[in-house]
Amino acid sequence: MYKLDEFMAELERKNPAQPEFIQAAREVIASVIDVVNANPLYLKNKILDRIVEPERIIQFRVEWEDDNHEIQVNRGWRVQYNSAIGPYKGGLRFHANVTLGTLKFLGFEQIFKNSLTTLPMGGGKGGSDFSPKGKSDAEIMRFCRAFMTELEKYIGPDTDVPAGDLGVGGREIGYLYGTYRKIRNENTGVLTGKGWGWGGSLVRPEATGYGTMYFANEMLKEHNDKFEGKRVAISGFGNVAWGAVTKATQLGAKVVTLSGPDGYIYDENGVNTPEKIAYMLELRASNMDVIEPYAKKFGAKFIKGKKPWEVPVDMAFPCALQNELNGEDAKQLIANGVKYVVETSNMGCTPEAIEAFQTARIPFAPGKAANAGGVAVSGLEMSQNAEHYFWSAEEVDEKLHRIMQGIHEACAREGKCADGYIDYVKGANIAGFKKVADAMCQQGF
Secondary structure (H helix, E strand, O other), X not given: OOOHHHXXXXXXXXXXXXXXXXXXXXXXXXXXXXXXXXXHHHHHOOHHHHHOOOOEEEEEEEEEEOOOOOEEEEEEEEEEEEOOOOOEEEEEEEOOOOOHHHHHHHHHHHHHHHHHOOOOOEEEEEEEOOOOOXXXXXXXXXXXXXXXXXXXXXOEOOOEEEEOEOOEOHHHHHHHHHHHHHHHOOOOOOOOOOOOOOOOOXXXXXXXXXXXXXXXXXXXXXXXXXXXXXXXXXXXXXXXXHHHHHHHHHOOOEEEEEEEOOEEEEOOOOOOOHHHHHHHHHHHHOOOOOOHHHHHHHOOEEEEOOOHHHOOOOEEEOOOOOOOEOHHHHHHHHHOOOOEEEOOOOOOEOHHHHHHHHHOOOOEEOHHHHOOHHHHHHHHHHHHHHHOOOOOHHHHHHHHHHHHHHHHHHHHHXXXXXXXXXXXXXXXXXXXXXXXXXXXXXXXX
């Protein structure tokens, strides 16, 4: 029989200085430990001991030349976490703050997120401590070529299929795929997030944001509520936030905030016109990583150095980085009357924030469920590549919508409490875990 504190103490001893991974693991293990202890097959097969250990971690040196002809050296990683239900699947993150612990947390979360989609995808994650910010296009291309020259040895359409993530958009995927294609002399579905016309899927850029709103819409229906007229706070302003703003607006909500490292904007009229929404992508493409220009262009308020969670809203969607919404932010949102909180970034809320929302009985959806739309459409891109076929935007969007409805249904089923409250965190963890654990048992060790 497993005991939570003993198990976590040993896991922390084995993984020192990796607080994000320990945080992610504790959340999952706390949710599923009773399920495991009640299942003799899970106990016999030591599922918890096995599932927290990556199947493989690859670290490599990335050498590239900057525009001044100086040699630069970065680290690259690929964490191939679990392949019980399909090839490793998960994004590549290029950011100065990336560490192995970051990627282990993201890869671990990816196992259960991918499982929830019901598509045959295992969990993985990768990236580098290279930051595209302030780099020229030529420097980014040279880095991507050097990175893929090492990574290509370990990936393939039936082995490991990376995608984009923070710092890795369509431009970077293009350079990475072009390098892979030249080295291997083949066109395969080895990366997702590719451009339309060379293997990409329609709806992929907006999929994470769209999927989150589809999940949130199911939450609202579950509580006999609807999007129309809701005031919404969104953090970030990249692809994920852009997709979220676009779909929330279509569903009748009014998004009033966006944020960046420099602070946040408050737009009382709403980020609700094609020009405003398109400008989000223009800002992201500039590599400036600031949101203040939006306020200057559209006459919105800019609050320097603060987060958007102090604004009174009905719904909050953290869309930027892990642990961006803390316990104090949660208290402020609750005091201001927030009715729903939906993680759109990976582990966007701290444990203290989640506890505050759940104690207040506010419906809270974890990122592994709510933001699974991105990887779901990546999985659909893999299917199209395997068929050498393209689906229309309407077909992809319909499939995405159905997947997100299914994820909500699974979370609600497994997370229903005696008082009627739905613990979406527990529901997502149990639903995602069972499929992977069963596959591991059936395949032996």
